[in-house]
Amino acid sequence: xxxxxxxxxxxxxxxxxxxxxxxxxxxxxxxxxxxxxxxxxxxxxxxxxxxxxxxxxxxxxxxxxxxxxxxxxxxxxxxxxxxxxxxxxxxxxxxxxxxxxxxxxxxxxxxxxxxxxxxxxxxxxxxxxxxxxxxxxxxxxxxxxxxxxxxxxxxxxxxxxxxxxxxxxxxxxxxxxxxxxxxxxxxxxxxxxxxxxxxxxxxxxxxxxxxxxxxxxxxxxxxxxxxxxxxxxxxxxxxxxxxxxxxxxxxxxxxxxxxxxxxxxxxxxxxxxxxxxxxxxxxxxxxxxxxx
Ligand SMILES: Cc1ncc(C[n+]2csc(CCOP(=O)(O)OP(=O)(O)O)c2C)c(N)n1
Ligand code: SF4
Ligand SMILES: [Mg+2]
Numbered sequence: 001x002x003x004x005x006x007x008x009x010x011x012x013x014x015x016x017x018x019x020x021x022x023x024x025x026x027x028x029x030x031x032x033x034x035x036x037x038x039x040x041x042x043x044x045x046x047x048x049x050x051x052x053x054x055x056x057x058x059x060x061x062x063x064x065x066x067x068x069x070x071x072x073x074x075x076x077x078x079x080x081x082x083x084x085x086x087x088x089x090x091x092x093x094x095x096x097x098x099x100x101x102x103x104x105x106x107x108x109x110x111x112x113x114x115x116x117x118x119x120x121x122x123x124x125x126x127x128x129x130x131x132x133x134x135x136x137x138x139x140x141x142x143x144x145x146x147x148x149x150x151x152x153x154x155x156x157x158x159x160x161x162x163x164x165x166x167x168x169x170x171x172x173x174x175x176x177x178x179x180x181x182x183x184x185x186x187x188x189x190x191x192x193x194x195x196x197x198x199x200x201x202x203x204x205x206x207x208x209x210x211x212x213x214x215x216x217x218x219x220x221x222x223x224x225x226x227x228x229x230x231x232x233x234x235x236x237x238x239x240x241x242x243x244x245x246x247x248x249x250x251x252x253x254x255x256x257x258x259x260x261x262x263x264x265x266x267x268x269x270x271x272x273x274x275x276x277x278x279x280x281x282x283x284x285x286x287x288x289x290x291x292x
Contacts, residue, residue: 010044012037019064028205028216029059031179032126035203036066036095038182039189050093053082055107057099058133059126059205076106079114082121090262093193094120100127104140104162115169117261118197124189125162125200126179128207128215136210149210164242166200167235167254173199174238174254178223180206180216184250191252197260204248219248226251 015037023029040050050068054060056075063070069092073081082096096114103111103125114121129146131137136149141162145154166174173195177185185203192199206215224247231237238254259267286292 007046010041010047012041015040015047015067017065017067021065022061023058024207024209026206026208026213026216027058027132028128028179028207029062029126031182031185032059032124032203032205033062033065035177035179035182035185035189036062036124038186039193040066040068042186042190043193045093045193049091050095051082051085051089052095052097053085054078054096055098055102056133057102057131058207059097059099059128060102060133062097062126076102077110078102079107079110079119079121079123082123083110083114083117083119086120086262087265090120094122095193096121096123098125099132099139100125100129100141100162101131101139104160104165108140111165112169115166115171115198115200118170118172118258118264119261120197122189122192122195122199123201124192124203126203126205127162128205128211129159130207130210132207132210136207161242162202163200163253164239166202167238167242170198171200171254172197172256172258172260173252174202175200175252176202176204176241176248176250178204178219178248178250180220181223181250184225188250188252195255196263197258222246222248224249226253232256 047068052063052066052068053071054063055078063072078096078098082094086094129141131139138148138151138155140160142155144158163174175188177188192201204219232252232255241249241253
């Protein structure tokens with residue numbers, strides 16, 4: 001006779017590891033991490049069914065602080081590793097995390113392909129508009145004109161908007177959060193984690209060390225919620241909240257239901273095998289080597 005085991009309810013502390021975050025006091029990534037603990041709690045996510053994957057950067061240290069499976073990979077490759085994990089273990093919940101440099105500079109190419117494939121991954125980008133770990137160089141999201149450690153006379157390059165890119169690349173869920181707004185961050189993480197397909201959350205997350213206290217104050221002053229009548233299924237309506245100068249609009253900018261990568265893959269498998277017996281290893285080898 002089988003026995004039903006009732007799991008105890010997970011609390012935010014259950015998702016904490018013994019590692020103490022080494023982020024600078026006041027770093028916005030603390031808000032993102034706390035948001036993730038609470039979102040996992042709200043969804044009662046099972047740690048043993050979850051993998052948090054990152055690249056390299058201050059923000060990419062996050063998997064070490066979450067009591068799930070984790071992978072702190074190489075710079076810019078969070079999404080490639082996350083994709084491999086998801087395709088080989090579709091039963092696992094896969095969360096990719098990292099910085100704006102990791103995801104938009106060296107990893108920009110992977111961002112495009114993960115989004116267009118609609119891979120079943122939630123991707124949380126902690127965007128401080130700077131390379132924090134390597135001591136304050138400009139990133140693709142650093143506003144034009146800003147003085148940084150690598151642009152003493154002002155950044156000569158225009159910045160990109162990660163949400164605009166995600167929508168254009170084909171992501172089916174795109175949101176923006178501010179890590180200083182914990183309640184809003186939790187709500188958006190819960191929604192992103194519940195989406196089937198590629199969910200991208202741009203978490204504005206200040207770097208007190210290389211962007212100063214002003215970054216937090218500016219983000220807080222500029223933050224506003226999406227209006228209630230916003231239509232998240234409309235691409236033009238969503239794009240209207242990207243490249244904003246006066247505001248940082250938070251909420252679900254874009255959300256559509258499309259078959260995910262795994263749905264499409266399952267459909268291909270059914271078509272390929274329809275009416276035929278499953279191929280043997282010899283059959284597969286003969287496809288490439290007819291004389292076998
Ligand atoms: C292949 C490679 N190139 C460059 C680096 C150096 N590097 C490490 S982290 C980083 C940028 C980090 O910025 P971001 O991803 O925004 O993370 P943050 O530290 O701001 O959270 C760079 C350039 C590296 N580790 N590996
Ligand atoms: S350098 Fe910036 S991003 Fe890195 S831990 Fe310190 S405040 Fe956070
Ligand atoms: Mg950064």
